Amino acid sequence: xxxxxxxxxxxxxxxxxxxxxxxxxxxxxxxxxxxxxxxxxxxxxxxxxxxxxxxxxxxxxxxxxxxxxxxxxxxxxxxxxxxxxxxxxxxxxxxxxxxxxxxxxxxxxxxxxxxxxxxxxxxxxxxxxxxxxxxxxxxxxxxxxxxxxxxxxxxxxxxxxxxxxxxxxxxxxxxxxxxxxxxxxxxxxxxxxxxxxxxxxxxxxxxxxxxxxxxxxxxxxxxxxxxxxxxxxxxxxxxxxxxxxxxxxxxxxxxxxxxxxxxxxxxxxxxxxxxxxxxxxxxxxxxxxxxxxxxxxxxxxxxxxxxxxxxxxxxxxxxxxxxxxxxxxxxxxxxxxxxxxxxxxxxxxxxxxxxxxxxxxxxxxxxxxxxxxxxxxxxxxxxxxxxxxxxxxxxxxxxxxxxxxxxxxxxxxxxxxxxxxxxxxxxxxxxxxxxxxxxxxxxxxxxxxxxxxxxxxxxxxxxxxxxxxxxxxxxxxxxxxxxxxxxxxxxxxxxxxxxxxxxxxxxxxxxxxxxxxxxxxxxxxxxxxxxxxxxxxxxxxxxxxxxxxxxxxxxxxxxxxxxxxxxxxxxxxxxxxxx
Numbered sequence: 408x409x410x411x412x413x414x415x416x417x418x419x420x421x422x423x424x425x426x427x428x429x430x431x432x433x434x435x436x437x438x439x440x441x442x443x444x445x446x447x448x449x450x451x452x453x454x455x456x457x458x459x460x461x462x463x464x465x466x467x468x469x470x471x472x473x474x475x476x477x478x479x480x481x482x483x484x485x486x487x488x489x490x491x492x493x494x495x496x497x498x499x500x501x502x503x504x505x506x507x508x509x510x511x512x513x514x515x516x517x518x519x520x521x522x523x524x525x526x527x528x529x530x531x532x533x534x535x536x537x538x539x540x541x542x543x544x545x546x547x548x549x550x551x552x553x554x555x556x557x558x559x560x561x562x563x564x565x566x567x568x569x570x571x572x573x574x575x576x577x578x579x580x581x582x583x584x585x586x587x588x589x590x591x592x593x594x595x596x597x598x599x600x601x602x603x604x605x606x607x608x609x610x611x612x613x614x615x616x617x618x619x620x621x622x623x624x625x626x627x628x629x630x631x632x633x634x635x636x637x638x639x640x641x642x643x644x645x646x647x648x649x650x651x652x653x654x655x656x657x658x659x660x661x662x663x664x665x666x667x668x669x670x671x672x673x674x675x676x677x678x679x680x681x682x683x684x685x686x687x688x689x690x691x692x693x694x695x696x697x698x699x700x701x702x703x704x705x706x707x708x709x710x711x712x713x714x715x716x717x718x719x720x721x722x723x724x725x726x727x728x729x730x731x732x733x734x735x736x737x738x739x740x741x742x743x744x745x746x747x748x749x750x751x752x753x754x755x756x757x758x759x760x761x762x763x764x765x766x767x768x769x770x771x772x773x774x775x776x777x778x779x780x781x782x783x784x785x786x787x788x789x790x791x792x793x794x795x796x797x798x799x800x801x802x803x804x805x806x807x808x809x810x811x812x813x814x815x816x817x818x819x820x821x822x823x824x825x826x827x828x829x830x831x832x833x834x835x836x837x838x839x840x841x842x843x844x845x846x847x848x849x850x851x852x853x854x855x856x857x858x859x860x861x862x863x864x865x866x867x868x869x870x871x872x873x874x875x876x877x878x879x880x881x882x883x884x885x886x887x888x889x890x891x892x893x894x895x896x897x898x899x900x901x902x903x904x905x906x907x908x909x910x911x912x913x914x915x916x917x918x919x920x921x922x923x924x925x926x927x928x929x930x931x932x933x934x935x936x937x938x939x940x941x942x943x944x945x946x947x948x949x950x951x952x953x954x955x956x957x958x959x960x961x962x963x964x965x966x967x968x969x970x971x972x973x974x975x976x977x978x979x980x981x982x983x984x985x986x
Contacts, residue, residue, distance in 0.1 A: 413453050415795070416479050417443040425500050428492040428510035437789075442472045442927035448941040453482055466760060493495060498524030506554045506886050512547075515540055518887060540750035549830060554887075560781040564602035565647065571596055573647050574606050576627060578607075581651070584621045587615040588656050597720045599953035601883055601916045606649045611659035618653050636757040658690045658919055661703035661793045664710075665689035676709075679729065683713055720958040740956040741935075743949050745968040748777035751822065751845050751876060751908065752945065757782035758790035758800055760941040761802060763817070770941035774805055777971045779818035779843050780805060784832035787824050787849055795837065802840070816971055818842040827851040829865035831872070832901025838871035843963050843978060844906065844927045845936075847876030848889070858891040863891060867899045870985035873978060874934045874966075875900065877910040877917040893922060897929045902983045906932040906966045911951025912944075923958025 422441035427436035445467050446453060456462050464472050501524055502513040515602065516522040519540045520531055531537055532555065537548040573962040574592035581590040589611040595603050598829050611946065612618045615637045622639045623631045632640040632676045637653045654662045665688070673687075680687045684695050691703025691969055694710050702708030707717040715732035719740055722728045731737045734819070753759035754766055761769075763780060770778040782801070793801065796820075820843040824832040831838065831846060838844050846866040854862070866872050878896065879888035900907055907926055912916045918926065918933070926933055935951040937944055964970045969977065 411445045411454065411483065414448050415740060416453060416476060417446040419479060419485055420446065420475070422500065423485065423488050423491060426488075426495065428503065429495055429499065429514050430491075430508070435670060438469075438472065442468050442476075446476070446758060448944070449939075450943060452657070464754070466894040480971075492937050495846060496523035498527075498669075501525045502528060504885075505551060508551060508554075512543065515542070524666065525555065526622070564604055564884065565606075566913045567596070567599060567601055567916075567953070568947070569645075570603035570606050570647070571599075573643055573645065573649065574608060577625065577643070577649050577651070578608050580625050580627070581608070581610055581618070581621065583617065586612050586617040586621070588612055589659060591663060593663060596669045598669065598712075598723060599721050599950075601913075601919065601954070606651065607649060607666060608651045609659070610651060610653045611656045611897070615653040618651075621782040622651050656704065658703045660685075660705040660708055661691045662689045664706045667706075667720050668723040669725060672723045675725045675729055676713075680713055680734075685712065719956060721953060722959060724957075738959050738961050740787055741952060741960050741962050741965050743952045745962045745965070746775070746948060746952065747974070748775040748779070748824075748866055748934065748950060748967050749939070749945060750779040750818070750820070750843060750874060750967050751781050751910070752778065752939040753782050753822075754780055756780075756797065757787075757792060758940060763808060765942045766939070766945070766965050767808065767812070767815055767817060769945050773945060773948075775815060777816045777822040778973065779845075781820040781822040781843070781845050782906050784821055784823040786832040789924050790849075792824070792832070793821070798837070798840075820844060822847055824849050825862060825866045827854070827862070829862040831866060831869060835871060838869070841871070843872040844869075844874050845872050845876040846872045848880055851879055852886070852889040854889070855890060859889050860892040860895055863896050864899050867896065867903050867905050868954060870982060872905060873981070874906045874908050874936075876908045876936075877915050878907050879917050879919075879922075879940070881917050882914050883916065888917075894925065894929075897922075897926055897931050899929045900926075903985065904932075909933055909935045909951040909954050911935060911937045911949070911954075913947065913950050916950060917955050918954070918958075920954050921958035921965060921984065923955055923960055927958065927960055927964050932966045933964055935962060 421441045424436045424439035424443065427439060438442045445465060448466065453476055454460065456464060457477060462477060475485060475487060475832050486654060499513065499517055503510060522528050532548055532552040535548065537543050538545045578590040578592055581587050587610055591609055593609045594605060594607045596606060610618055619634060620640050622641060623634060627643050629644050630642040632642060632648065640648055640650045640652065642648055644918055677687050686693045686695055687709060691700045691928060692709050694701050702712050709948045710717045710732060716735055716737050718732050718737055718777055719730045745923045749770060752765050752766055755761060769776060783792040785792040785794050801821050805817050808817050820841050822845045825846050826832060863875065867875060879891060879893065881888040890972065907918055909923065923933060933955065935948065935955055937947040939947065
């Protein structure tokens with residue numbers, strides 16, 4: 408038996424799906440794609456299920472797919488995969504990574520222009536040969552070239568949802584070592600940026616040699632890239648590089664401040680220090696003249712000496728936080744503990760994996776008072792959207808749950824699709840039956856700015872829409888936002904008392920931090936939701952809260968910090984006013 412994780416198996420199944428896309432075999436492509444998704448969300452390792460003879464218990468996977476998974480676990484290979492790879496050049500799969508290209512166009516480019524990789528695609532676009540291919544005009548050619556340029560500038564930046572758990576795991580292991588006084592991820596991870604370049608961890612210790620020795624022997628270290636007296640770089644099992652630096656405890660606070668703030672934040676801070684007669688560095692804060700050290704053991708020393716309140720790491724971007732700290736008017740940012748419930752999640756009734764009871768148990772474990780089940784509307788066939796008849800059945804199930812649940816209230820909701828013409832996927836009389844409605848765009852991303860803006864504004868004006876879900880439609884590093892006048896949408900949301908979502912999925916974080924701050928300035932409420940499709944993904948909430956904090960949002964700006972009775976009253980009052 409070969410050691411393969413669920414993610415590794417899912418990656419192979421995804422590549423098979425990509426190859427089937429190129430062949431135009433839509434039916435089988437969907438089967439592999441769904442199997443990959445199911446495995447990626449599975450809480451137990453498929454290898455454990457296989458060893459116990461329970462591979463058949465994986466929900467949503469048929470006998471044929473079980474055989475493919477078993478083959479991978481037994482041999483580490485897939486005959487189907489090998490056969491498909493022979494049909495196309497290796498680099499052709501790279502073309503599917505270009506937003507807006509798609510399998511049909513990728514295959515057409517291969518057949519018409521013999522383009523087999525990204526380099527050839529870029530060269531053909533620059534030579535203006537793409538628009539000669541039927542169905543690909545000059546506009547498509549220009550869009551592809553822009554997408555390729557953006558892809559190159561992104562580099563290998565990691566999603567926060569990938570980098571932060573890896574950093575936390577290493578920091579947590581190090582904190583248990585007797586030579587370690589403190590260990591903390593620094594840099595862009597500590598500021599909770601949506602993408603991360605480097606994973607840096609600072610350790611406070613008077614015994615750097617012992618710490619360096621401990622690092623290279625951590626159970627999660629796959630390879631040691633470099634080992635020095637105070638800095639070591641390692642790879643974890645997912646091939647993520649993690650750099651660990653040891654700092655003397657006497658200067659740890661200053662180093663943590665220095666390695667956390669953005670470049671602009673630190674430059675501005677140094678300018679303020681100079682004007683006040685001080686010098687700031689990674690070794691401390693010093694009184695001029697004479698370089699008399701007046702602080703640095705603790706991070707707050709740096710700000711305190713300069714007459715500032717210490718600001719949360721998330722807002723150290725030089726966007727007004729230093730002035731606010733000097734004037735003692737920093738906002739009290741929303742905390743994860745302020746969240747009372749999640750208003751956007753999916754169950755196995757649509758494209759989720761877990762049933763209502765499992766989702767509710769996970770919400771209860773998080774201390775939530777309410778959870779909105781918002782399965783997809785009927786028109787989204789790929790997500791198994793709910794027909795009117797199935798809605799009635801689900802409502803009955805939710806009502807029964809609430810009768811026996813004194814501590815967690817489940818809201819009957821929907822994520823209704825905003826169709827390409829601006830109509831919603833359910834009629835008004837259907838939406839009037841929901842406790843809460845989130846409206847989202849799931850297609851037609853290439854519509855022009857005016858069309859897509861009007862489309863969303865129409866949804867905002869519906870008396871039954873409470874939240875606009877993932878408002879720009881972006882997927883970080885994978886799909887750019889659609890072209891929408893977000894300020895116009897926000898102004899209408901403020902007028903109609905419709906909340907805008909921060910979708911907490913690490914792949915979305917939509918709204919982003921800049922838009923969160925804009926929403927706050929325009930008086931728009933924000934709903935921070937996990938958009939969970941499996942119970943474990945309810946924990947994505949923290950990434951949405953980080954984004955909200957980066958956008959200077961306070962508890963009062965977030966819809967789902969309200970207690971249940973207040974939330975229900977607000978939703979009902981708004982509907983009565985708008986109806």
